[in-house]
Each structure stands twice: as structure tokens, then as C-alpha cells.
């Protein structure tokens with residue numbers, strides 16, 4: 001019998017469904033990347049890990065976006081992608097995460113930042129890192145390709161769908177390299193979900209999961225974006241979706257269609273969506289009958305871990321161990337793994353639970 005809740009959570013086999021690869025780069029790996037690319041490293045305090053940590057505290061979503069793109073700019077060669085994929089795999093092993101769906105924004109690396117990178121370069125690195133992590137640590141990584149919806153708005157307020165269309169084309173090209181889904185993130189006010197309905201429906205026809213971010217930013221009427229993500233984008237799961245709590249008809253829609261929300265507690269706090277986690281609707285969403293999963297979003301930038309996110313369920317919402325087991329199991333049930341792999345993952349979880 002494990003008495004300590006931290007030990008209990010650390011020993012629990014886990015699945016993570018919402019984590020951005022670039023946001024998972026820990027400060028010591030970022031230092032390695034900065035040494036590889038000294039000409040661009042002057043923008044961040046790479047010498048001092050503590051300074052690097054405080055560099056990544058955010059006053060708002062826009063500032064977070066700037067930090068994120070600075071980190072993305074350090075990824076310039078296939079071996080950089082290999083390093084961060086492998087290091088993420090090591091982190092999975094350390095935390096007993098068996099399977100993870102990891103978001104990456106390839107269009108930013110091929111088109112937004114001038115690096116001369118092609119999709120094939122990125123895939124070469126990702127695949128090497130993923131395979132080595134599988135061999136060394138026994139972890140399963142799958143990719144979700146995403147784009148920033150802000151890139152789809154031009155200065156004259158007209159829309160440019162190239163980032164969205166290119167990202168889907170990349171996902172199709174990379175299907176045999178472990179891509180299981182498509183997402184869109186960023187500021188929803190500028191670019192509402194219905195603009196991408198045909199793109200996400202095409203993605204589903206290609207066999208990908210529709211996994212949009214929606215209802216994250218606590219804007220007025222934001223629950224309508226969650227509704228649109230379900231109706232227009234045929235979402236299989238929703239990234240965040242917390243603003244559903246504002247509208248009982250949206251809660252009903254999510255409950256009846258059994259569409260899970262991928263929740264990221266510390267992310268919501270770090271991006272000032274709530275001033276205190278006691279305001280977070282996690283328990284109310286679950287009490288409304290929704291399927292919730294627990295995730296980190298950008299663990300390095302928000303200085304958290306998946307284990308820590310589960311600990312918060314006990315600390316903030318007074319969840320018991322059996323509650324935590326129920327929530328953790330959700331991720332195994334709703335992930336995009338093939339039925340065979342899902343069965344293997346679930347049997348490991350069940351064995352751990354039966355041995356308690």
C-alpha cells in the first residue's frame with residue numbers, strides 16, 4: 001500500500017493527450033539548443049537556469065505567444081527535433097507516461113521562421129527521436145499537427161488559409177510517421193472555429209482525429225466556440241473547452257455526444273485565465289457528466305509535470321484516489337491509439353490498479 005499521494009500518482013501508469021512538443025523543452029535542453037545556435041541565443045537568458053525560469057512567467061496570452069515562438073526559433077536542424085522528441089520520451093519514462101499525443105506546429109518551422117527547413121527534415125528528426133525513445137524507454141509517442149489560427153488573419157483582416165491547408169497536407173504526408181490528429185490553437189476572437197470546418201472534416205476523412213483548442217480564453221460568449229468546435233469541426237476531443245461551463249446547452253451537447261475535454265489546470269492559471277485554481281470549473285464540469293482528461297499543455301514553460309497536474313486534483317478539488325484513477329483511465333479510453341495498442345495500455349493500467 002502506497003501511503004503518500006505523490007508516490008501513488010507517480011506509480012500510476014498514465015496517458016497524456018495534450019502537450020506541445022516545443023512547450024515541453026526543459027531549460028537544460030534549451031541551453032543545449034542555444035549552444036548549437038549561438039547566433040540566435042542572445043534573445044534569452046540562457047546562461048542562468050533560474051533566469052530562464054523567470055523569463056517564462058507570463059502576464060498574458062500574447063506574451064506567452066512571443067515566448068513560445070522564441071523557443072521554436074531554436075529548432076533549426078533535424079537533430080534539434082530529434083533531441084527534443086527523445087528528451088520528451090525520457091520525461092515520459094520518468095513520470096510513467098506510457099503513451100502521449102504530442103502537438104507540433106510544422107508550418108511555423110517551415111514557413112514563419114526563416115530556417116530553410118522542409119517537412120522531411122522535421123520528420124527525420126522527430127522519427128529518430130521517437131524511435132530511440134521507444135527503444136530506450138518503452139514509451140509510445142504519437143503526433144498531432146497544429147497551426148496557430150492567428151497566422152490565418154492578414155493585416156487587412158482578410159483570411160489566409162495557407163497555414164491551415166499546409167498543415168493538413170503535412171499531416172497526410174506524415175501519416176506513416178505517427179500523426180494521429182489535427183489541432184488549431186491561438187486567439188479565437190480573431191479567427192472563430194467555423195472558418196476551419198471544411199478543413200477539419202477533410203482531416204477526419206483522412207482518418208485523423210479532430211482535436212481543436214476551443215473555449216480556452218474566458219472571453220465573453222466563448223462557449224459558442226466550444227459549440228462550433230463540436231458542430232462545425234466535428235471535434236473528437238476539445239483542447240481546454242473550459243468555457244463550456246458558461247452555457248448549459250453546450251454542456252448538454254458535450255455530454256450527449258460524449259466529447260471529452262483535455263483539461264490543463266496549471267496552463268489556465270499561468271495564462272491568467274483564473275487567478276486561483278479554486279475558481280477552475282474542473283469539478284463542476286465533471287459533475288455535469290463530462291469526460292475530462294488531465295494534461296500539461298506546455299510543461300516546461302508552465303513549470304509543471306503530469307504528476308503535478310494529478311496532485312492538483314487532490315489538493316484543489318479534494319479528489320480521492322479512486323476519483324484520480326477514474327480520471328486517469330479516461331485518457332486511456334479516449335486516446336487515438338489503435339485498438340491493439342489501446343488494449344495493451346489499458347491492461348497495464350488495470351494490472352497496476354488490481355495490484356493496489
Ligand SMILES: [Zn+2]
Nearest residue numbers: 185213239297
Ligand atoms: Zn494547447
